[in-house]
Amino acid sequence: IWIVIRLCTDEQDVVDFYGKLDRQLNLSLDVLDDFEGEAKEVYEHNKWLTYGLPIHRIRELGFHDHVFDLIDKRPLTKEELKHFLFLLLGEEKSVSIPDPSADWCGFVKEVEKLLEGEKRQWNPVKKKVTSWIDIKELKKKYGNKMSMINRVGKSFSMRRKKPLSRRISANTMELIQNEPNLPEGV
Numbered sequence: 001i002w003i004v005i006r007l008c009t010d011e012q013d014v015v016d017f018y019g020k021l022d023r024q025l026n027l028s029l030d031v032l033d034d035f036e037g038e039a040k041e042v043y044e045h046n047k048w049l050t051y052g053l054p055i056h057r058i059r060e061l062g063f064h065d066h067v068f069d070l071i072d073k074r075p076l077t078k079e080e081l082k083h084f085l086f087l088l089l090g091e092e093k094s095v096s097i098p099d100p101s102a103d104w105c106g107f108v109k110e111v112e113k114l115l116e117g118e119k120r121q122w123n124p125v126k127k128k129v130t131s132w133i134d135i136k137e138l139k140k141k142y143g144n145k146m147s148m149i150n151r152v153g154k155s156f157s158m159r160r161k162k163p164l165s166r167r168i169s170a171n172t173m174e175l176i177q178n179e180p181n182l183p184e185g186v
Contacts, residue, residue: 001028002028002030002062003027003028003029004029004030004031004032004059004060004061004062005022005029005030005031005032006032006060007031007032008034015033018031019031028064030059030064030068030069032056032059035053035056035124036124038051038056038059038072039051039056039124040124040125041072042071042072043125044072045071045073045074045075046071046075046076046141047137047140047141048133048134048135048137048138048140048141049084049132049133049134050121050123050130050131050132050133050134051123051124051125052121052122053121053122054121055068055088065083066080067080067083067084067087068087071084078099078100078101078142079101081100082094082097082099082100082107085097085111085133088132089114089132093114093117094114096110096114097111097114098110100142104142108135108138108139108143111133111135111138112135115132115133115135118132120132
């Protein structure tokens with residue numbers, strides 16, 4: 001059984017009570033705010049998503065999938081992102097979307113292509129009609145993240161290309177050049 005509680009109040013103590021209930025209890029429960037309030041919560045964690053009215057309505061009507069419960073609680077993982085797009089765009093369209101963890105560029109390219117055929121949605125946070133997915137925000141959130149090994153390797157190779165004198169401050173270079181010759185072993 002999945003229970004949806006749709007709050008119709010701005011009384012903070014009531015909102016806090018149900019929000020706490022939703023966070024603390026391990027129940028099949030989703031507490032929804034009004035459309036604009038939910039959109040703001042989603043935007044806080046997943047700026048790339050336009051929380052359109054169709055998403056809000058299916059949540060109000062009790063459609064349940066774990067990613068719809070997560071979008072207003074935390075950023076989605078790449079795996080959850082692909083699953084969310086599968087639900088949003090439909091099975092037939094999303095079959096062609098590559099795994100974002102394995103082929104990020106291919107994933108973005110395919111999502112851009114699929115979004116061209118989608119109706120734009122009212123974005124209550126930006127107060128204008130936008131695409132379901134803001135590709136710029138999507139790339140900012142998930143793209144171009146190198147592994148630690150690649151970052152260290154790239155950093156090291158960049159440092160090696162600079163002459164030693166460019167990495168040492170001018171004051172340090174002056175001290176080295178003006179240092180008196182010390183006896184061997186000192």
